[in-house]
Amino acid sequence: MNDKDPFLPETKYWQDPKEPYSHYYRWVWEYFAYLSLLCEIKRESRILELGCSHGRTSRALLQYLWNPGYYRGLDVDKEQVDEASRRITSIVPDFKYIHADIYNRHYNPSGVKSASEFEFPFENETFDCVYAASVFTHLLPGELENYLGQTGRVLAPGGKILFSFFVLDRYQGKGTCISPNYEFDHLYNNMDGVKVKDPDYPDNAIAYSEHRIREYAEKANLEVTRIINGLWSNNPGHALNEQDLVLMQLKT
Numbered sequence: 001m002n003d004k005d006p007f008l009p010e011t012k013y014w015q016d017p018k019e020p021y022s023h024y025y026r027w028v029w030e031y032f033a034y035l036s037l038l039c040e041i042k043r044e045s046r047i048l049e050l051g052c053s054h055g056r057t058s059r060a061l062l063q064y065l066w067n068p069g070y071y072r073g074l075d076v077d078k079e080q081v082d083e084a085s086r087r088i089t090s091i092v093p094d095f096k097y098i099h100a101d102i103y104n105r106h107y108n109p110s111g112v113k114s115a116s117e118f119e120f121p122f123e124n125e126t127f128d129c130v131y132a133a134s135v136f137t138h139l140l141p142g143e144l145e146n147y148l149g150q151t152g153r154v155l156a157p158g159g160k161i162l163f164s165f166f167v168l169d170r171y172q173g174k175g176t177c178i179s180p181n182y183e184f185d186h187l188y189n190n191m192d193g194v195k196v197k198d199p200d201y202p203d204n205a206i207a208y209s210e211h212r213i214r215e216y217a218e219k220a221n222l223e224v225t226r227i228i229n230g231l232w233s234n235n236p237g238h239a240l241n242e243q244d245l246v247l248m249q250l251k252t
């Protein structure tokens, strides 16, 4: 526990233990701004985060949400959600971090369930907002399809969705991105509109074309309302987060 901020995890739990504090906190405040400005969350909102890890992006919500509002985070990494529960839920019981025992090569190699069949452990129409930061950039097509279906199921009428993606249409070719890790030159399983950085490890980084995202959203009874360019693809014009932000809602 850090004596200046009891909610700050030890750096060994960070995505990269060597990352500077400024990078860690950038995510906290960026996502709070996206949720309040783009998803118009209220202090009473019921919020679900997919891929919450140690609860970084929930940090700013701790001072924002109040009863009957609450936060639920879901992640496949048991060590991280257990740590977040010890550090945060013990002080703020309305914030709960839940382990999904899904197989993941990196984060949960002993997991028994499949992300393409996993049922979110929540009732229908429970949440006013569902978001995920840098999670759909690792989900394969069957997993994406199921996660959108589950999101549509647990989202309450009028609810908002914010998921970060690499939108393939934004990719301008080798050597153009802010990092070579974001070069999507290989079709995934010959699927039009789905490309990966490394065909041997497709979940390292995956990009979906806008038409694929819209198609999967449609199947889940969702509609894409806005796509905001990210910095990753080095396109001119407006950009916000490092990844592209895709906003959705239930189909009207």
Ligand SMILES: C[S@@+](CC[C@H](N)C(=O)[O-])C[C@H]1O[C@@H](n2cnc3c(N)ncnc32)[C@H](O)[C@@H]1O
Residues within 6 Å of the ligand: 015, 027, 050, 051, 052, 053, 054, 056, 057, 074, 075, 076, 077, 080, 100, 102, 104, 107, 115, 132, 133, 134, 135, 138, 143
């Ligand atoms: C790049 S990290 C981002 C972590 C977190 N969103 C943040 O901003 O600090 C991706 C996270 O997604 C989680 N994850 C991967 N596959 C998942 C799945 N199928 N369901 C839920 N979480 C998953 C990983 O365990 C990891 O914590």
